[in-house]
Amino acid sequence: xxxxxxxxxxxxxxxxxxxxxxxxxxxxxxxxxxxxxxxxxxxxxxxxxxxxxxxxxxxxxxxxxxxxxxxxxxxxxxxxxxxxxxxxxxxxxxxxxxxxxxxxxxxxxxxxxxxxxxxxxxxxxxxxxxxxxxxxxxxxxxxxxxxxxxxxxxxxxxxxxxxxxxxxxxxxxxxxxxxxxxxxxxxxxxxxxxxxxxxxxxxxxxxxxxxxxxxxxxxxxxxxxxxxxxxxxxxxxxxxxxxxxxxxxxxxxxxxxxxxxxxxxxxxxxxxxxxxxxxxxx
Ligand SMILES: [Zn+2]
Numbered sequence: 001x002x003x004x005x006x007x008x009x010x011x012x013x014x015x016x017x018x019x020x021x022x023x024x025x026x027x028x029x030x031x032x033x034x035x036x037x038x039x040x041x042x043x044x045x046x047x048x049x050x051x052x053x054x055x056x057x058x059x060x061x062x063x064x065x066x067x068x069x070x071x072x073x074x075x076x077x078x079x080x081x082x083x084x085x086x087x088x089x090x091x092x093x094x095x096x097x098x099x100x101x102x103x104x105x106x107x108x109x110x111x112x113x114x115x116x117x118x119x120x121x122x123x124x125x126x127x128x129x130x131x132x133x134x135x136x137x138x139x140x141x142x143x144x145x146x147x148x149x150x151x152x153x154x155x156x157x158x159x160x161x162x163x164x165x166x167x168x169x170x171x172x173x174x175x176x177x178x179x180x181x182x183x184x185x186x187x188x189x190x191x192x193x194x195x196x197x198x199x200x201x202x203x204x205x206x207x208x209x210x211x212x213x214x215x216x217x218x219x220x221x222x223x224x225x226x227x228x229x230x231x232x233x234x235x236x237x238x239x240x241x242x243x244x245x246x247x248x249x250x251x252x253x254x255x256x257x258x259x260x261x262x263x264x265x266x267x268x269x270x271x272x273x274x275x276x277x278x279x280x281x282x
Contacts, residue, residue, distance in 0.1 A: 001083075001084050001085075001180065001181070002056070002082040002083075002086065002087070003056070003178065003180035003181075003182060003183060003221075004055065004056055004145070004177060004178030004179075004180065004183075004218060005178070005183075005218055005221035005222045006082075007053060007056045007057075007058060007082060008053060008146070008222045009222060009225050010058065010082075010087075010088050011051050011052070011053045011058055012222075013090075014051050014058075014088065014090060014112075015050075015051045017090055017109055017110065018048050018051060018060075018090065018107070018109055018110075018112065019048055019049060019050055019051065020047065020048065020049075020108075020109065021047065021048045021107035021108050021109035021110070022045065022046070022047050022107060022108045023043050023044055023045065023046050023047070023048070023062075023105060023106075023107050024044065024106040024107060024108065025040075025044060025105070025106045026040035026041070026043050026044065026103070026104070026105050026106075027040065027097070027103075027104045027105075027106075028040060028102065028103060029097075029100075029101055029102035029103065029104075030102050030119060031102075031119070032083075032102055032103070032114075032116065032119050032120075032121055032122045032123065033081070033083060033119065033120050033121060033122040034122040034124055035124070036103075036123060036124060036125055037124045037125045037126065037133065038125040042125075043062070043078075043105070043125065045064075046062040046063065046064060046075050047062065047063050047064070047072060048060050048061070048062060048107065048109075049061045049062065049063045049072070049074075054138050054141060054144070054177075055138070055141045055144075055173065055177040055178065056081060056082065056177070056178070057079050057080065057081055057137065057138065058079070058080040058081075058088070059077050059078075059079055059080075059129070060077060060078040060079075060080065061074065061077055062074075062075045062076050062077065062078065063075055074128070075127075076125055076126055076127040076128060077125070077126050077128070077129060077134070078123055078124070078125055079122075079123070079124045079125075079126060079133075079134065079137065080114065080121070080122070080123050080124075081121050081122045082114075082116070082121050083116055083118065083119070083120030083121030083122065084118045084120040084121075085116055085117050085118040085120070085121070086114055086115065086116035086120070086121030087114075087115050087116075088112060088113070088114055088115075089112070089113045089115060090109075090110045090111070090112050090113075091110055091111050091113070092110045093110075093111075094106060094111045095111060095113070097113075098115065100115045100116060100117045101113045101114070101115050102114055102115075102116055102119060102121075103123045140174060141173060141174070141177050142158075142173055142174045142175045142176045142177050143155070143175070143176050143177070144176075144177060144178070145176050145177065145178045145179070145214050145215060145218050146178075146215065146218060146219060146222070150176060150215070152207075152208055152211045155175065155176065155207065155211050156204060156207045156208070156211070158175045159175055159199045159200075159202065159207055159210075160199065160200050160202070160207075161200070162175070162199040162200060163198070163199075163200065164198070164199055165195065165196045165197065165198060165199065165268060166188065166193055166194075166195060166196075166197050166198070166199045166202060166210075167184050167185075167188060167195035167196065167268050167273050168268055168269050169199045170184045170187070170188075170214075171184055171269070171271065176214060178214075178218055179214055179218070181249075181271050181272070181273075182246070182249045183214075183217055183218060183221070184273070185248050185249045185273055185274045185275065186213075186217050186246065186247060186248060186249055187210060187213040187214050187217050188210070188213075188275065188280060189247055189248045189274075189275060189276060189279065189280060190209075190213040190216075190217060190247075191206065191209035191210040191212075191213040192206070192209065192279060192280055192281070192282055193206055193209075193210060193280055193282050194275065194277075194280045194281065194282060195266070195268065195273045195275050195280070196266065196268065197282065202282070203282075206282055220245065221245075224245065248263055248274040248275060248276065249274050250274065251263045251274060252264065252265040252274060256276040256278065256279060258276065258279050259276065259278045259279055261276055261277065261278040261279075263275070263276055264276070264277060
């Protein structure tokens with residue numbers, strides 16, 4: 001599943017090429033998780049002004065582009081979620097549509113495609129980020145882990161208010177976004193915290209280590225192009241390299257890279273968690 005680092009890598013890749021592009025046509029394939037929310041023709045003539053990200057949603061801001069060189073009026077946003085298996089690809093030459101291309105947007109800067117075999121992804125038009133649809137999807141998201149707004153004090157306080165196990169709290173995304181299943185195992189290993197520990201029992205020192213690990217692991221994953229644990233590729237088709245940095249995830253039965261004890265797997269909320277009982281006693 002594409003996680004926050006992969007989505008951020010996609011955003012950075014598209015941001016080099018797509019801003020300023022005028023939309024020429026939009027074609028839909030099979031239904032995605034949610035409908036587009038407008039007629040595809042309604043997007044024709046709009047211009048992609050910028051590409052932002054909130055959690056795992058890419059936000060393509062569209063403006064009306066009344067004249068070349070002018071800042072047009074804001075027309076709305078395309079919110080893109082990659083779901084379980086989606087990837088966004090931008091090709092200079094319009095490609096032959098493939099079976100799993102369920103959203104194809106031809107622009108003056110190339111053809112943007114959402115390729116999504118499992119169709120849990122979505123592309124949605126909203127007329128603003130305060131619209132009911134946007135608020136429903138974005139309104140409860142926690143802090144952005146790579147932004148200056150993610151601060152250790154509020155993080156510690158928010159974690160302590162929870163009754164959940166720390167792994168499940170991280171996965172929920174309401175304290176901090178972006179710590180998906182792979183990264184949750186990794187950051188807890190790096191900070192020496194047992195994944196089943198109740199969040200409210202963790203000390204300031206443990207949570208300060210966890211805060212630092214979240215920032216460091218996610219920033220490193222972005223810097224290395226995301227993970228290839230799933231079939232992820234950024235918009236220019238480059239594969240990520242984070243997989244070689246993974247220390248515990250997917251390594252059940254193998255020796256811990258730090259102490260040599262056997263990595264264990266447990267299931268929490270139907271998701272696999274990997275940890276070292278010796279290195280993560282807290
Ligand atoms: Zn260990």
